[in-house]
Amino acid sequence: MDYRPMFDAIRAGVAIPEEYAFNMIIGRDNEKKLIENDIDYISQTNMSKIRIFMGDYGYGKTTLAKYAISVASQKAFLYSLLTEKDYKGIYKQDEFFKTIMRNLKFAGFEDNPLEFIMNTWAEKMEEKHGENIKEFNIEQIRKHLKNEEKLSGGFLIDICAAYLHNFINKKSNSHLLAYLYGDKIEKRELRQYGITHFLEDDGWNFLDNFMSLMRSLGVIQGLLLVMDELENLRQCRSDIRGKTYNHLRDIFDKLPGGEIKGIYSIWLGTMDWLEDASKGIKSYSALYDRIKSETQVQTSESIVIEMGYLKQNDVKEVVDKFVSLYEEAYSTNVGSEKLKQIQKHAVSKFSDSQGEISIAPRRIIKWLVEVLDRLKDSPGAIDDVLEQVPVALTTGEESGANYDDLFDGEDENE
Numbered sequence: 412m413d414y415r416p417m418f419d420a421i422r423a424g425v426a427i428p429e430e431y432a433f434n435m436i437i438g439r440d441n442e443k444k445l446i447e448n449d450i451d452y453i454s455q456t457n458m459s460k461i462r463i464f465m466g467d468y469g470y471g472k473t474t475l476a477k478y479a480i481s482v483a484s485q486k487a488f489l490y491s492l493l494t495e496k497d498y499k500g501i502y503k504q505d506e507f508f509k510t511i512m513r514n515l516k517f518a519g520f521e522d523n524p525l526e527f528i529m530n531t532w533a534e535k536m537e538e539k540h541g542e543n544i545k546e547f548n549i550e551q552i553r554k555h556l557k558n559e560e561k562l563s564g565g566f567l568i569d570i571c572a573a574y575l576h577n578f579i580n581k582k583s584n585s586h587l588l589a590y591l592y593g594d595k596i597e598k599r600e601l602r603q604y605g606i607t608h609f610l611e612d613d614g615w616n617f618l619d620n621f622m623s624l625m626r627s628l629g630v631i632q633g634l635l636l637v638m639d640e641l642e643n644l645r646q647c648r649s650d651i652r653g654k655t656y657n658h659l660r661d662i663f664d665k666l667p668g669g670e671i672k673g674i675y676s677i678w679l680g681t682m683d684w685l686e687d688a689s690k691g692i693k694s695y696s697a698l699y700d701r702i703k704s705e706t707q708v709q710t711s712e713s714i715v716i717e718m719g720y721l722k723q724n725d726v727k728e729v730v731d732k733f734v735s736l737y738e739e740a741y742s743t744n745v746g747s748e749k750l751k752q753i754q755k756h757a758v759s760k761f762s763d764s765q766g767e768i769s770i771a772p773r774r775i776i777k778w779l780v781e782v783l784d785r786l787k788d789s790p791g792a793i794d795d796v797l798e799q800v801p802v803a804l805t806t807g808e809e810s811g812a813n814y815d816d817l818f819d820g821e822d823e824n825e
Contacts, residue, residue, distance in 0.1 A: 414739060417431040417736070421780050424777065427474065432481050435474045436471070436478050437725055438725030438729075439471065442475055444711075446462070446475075446479045449462055450482055450486055450488065453632075453673065453674070454486050454488075459665075459671055459674040463715045465681060466681065466719075467771060468771065470771055472679040479637065480492065485518075486633075487518075488631070488633045489517050489633070490634065490637065493510060493514060493636070497510045498641075498643070498644060502654035507614065507658065508614045509610065528625065528631075529584070529588070531630075533579075537578065544575075549573055550572075553568055553569070556571055556575070562620065563620050564608075565620065566609060567616070569604075569607060569608050573604035586600060586601070586604075615670070622671065632673075635676075635677070638678045638679065641678055641679060642691075657697070660697050663698065663701050663702070682717060702714055721768045726754070729772070730754045734753070737780070745783070753779070753793070757775065761775055781800050785799060
C-alpha cells in the first residue's frame with residue numbers, strides 16, 4: 412500500500428482516507444473492541460444500538476468512525492456518514508432520511524449504491540413473480556407485494572411498486588431515486604407513480620421497512636449510521652437546536668428501543684457538548700436523561716464512552732508504527748538508534764509533571780511527521796532535528812520527570 416496520501420493528509424491536518432484508518436488507531440483498543448462487538452451483535456441479532464464516543468478535538472473521533480466503517484464494510488453493512496453540513500434540517504423527518512440515503516455507501520461501490528440495491532431487488536422480484544405481474548399496473552403490483560412479499564404499507568411499498576413497474580417495463584426510475592437522494596421533486600409528479608405516502612409523514616416506518624428489505628436480499632447485514640461533529644449543533648439557532656435535540660431523542664427511542672432494527676448508530680462529539688447546560692445536550696433534559704450515566708462509571712455496556720489521553724507506551728507505539736510506515740512510503744531508513752531517541756524525546760515533551768500524556772494524539776502524530784520529514788531531507792544528527800521542530804502545547808518540558816523507565820530492558824542494538 413502507498414502510504415504517502417496518509418502522510419499528506421496528516422501534514423494538511425485533514426481527515427485521513429478511510430483505507431488508512433487501521434494504521435491510525437493506536438491506544439484505542441477498548442474503543443475498537445466495543446465497535447467490533449457491537450457490529451457482530453447487530454449482524455447476529457438484527458437489533459439496533461447507539462454508541463456515543465466523546466473526546467476533545469484531535470483525539471481521533473473521526474478516525475475511529477472510519478475504523479468502524481472498515482469493520483462494518485467487512486461485515487457487509489451499508490454505511491452513511493453524516494457531518495456538520497448534513498445537520499441543517501435533520502430535525503425534519505424527510506430531510507433526515509434523505510440525508511442518510513444521499514450519503515449511503517457500500518464497500519466496492521464508488522458511487523451511491525441505492526440504484527444498484529433497488530435494481531437487485533427488482534430483478535429478484537421479476538424472476539420470482541414475472542409471469543404473474545408483468546401485465547399489472549402499479550396498484551396491482553402494490554397489492555401483490557403486500558400479499559405475497561408481506562411488505563408493510565406506507566411510503567416504502569409505494570416506492571417499491573412504482574420502481575418494480577418501471578423496471579419491468581424498461582422505464583426510468585430516475586425521479587424516484589432523485590426524491591430519495593433529496594432532490595426537489597414535486598409531489599404531483601410522484602403521485603403519477605401511485606405514491607400517496609411521503610417521507611415527512613412516514614419516515615420512521617420507511618426506515619424500518621427499508622432495513623427489512625435490505626436484509627431480505629441476503630447480502631446486506633445492516634446499516635452503520637455515523638453522526639460526526641455533533642458538538643457543532645450548539646451553533647444552531649435555539650429553536651432549530653431544540654428541534655434537532657428532540658429528533659436525536661426520537662432516534663434514541665426508536666433504535667435501542669427495538670422499533671427500528673438492523674442499525675448501528677455512532678455519535679461523535681465532545682464532553683463539553685454533552686455537559687453544556689446552555690446549548691449542549693444537557694440543555695435538553697429529555698435527551699440528556701436518556702444518555703447520562705447514573706453511576707459515572709464507564710463499562711463495556713456504557714452508552715457514552717469518553718476517549719482519554721494516550722499513555723506513554725501508546726506514544727512509543729505511535730512513533731514505532733509511523734516510523735515504519737514512513738520508511739516504507741519514502742524508501743528511507745531512520746535506524747533503531749534514532750527511533751529510540753525520537754520515542755524518548757516524544758514521551759518527555761508530551762508528558763505533564765505526573766508523567767501523563769496531556770496532548771491530543773493528532774498533535775503528536777503531526778509533530779512526528781515533521782520530524783521525519785526534516786530527518787529525511789537533512790539526515791544529520793537527530794538531536795539537531797529534534798531541537799529544530801517545536802513541540803506545540805508542551806507540558807512535560809519543565810517537569811524534570813524521569814522517563815527512562817519506559818525504555819529500560821531494550822537491547823541498545825535493536
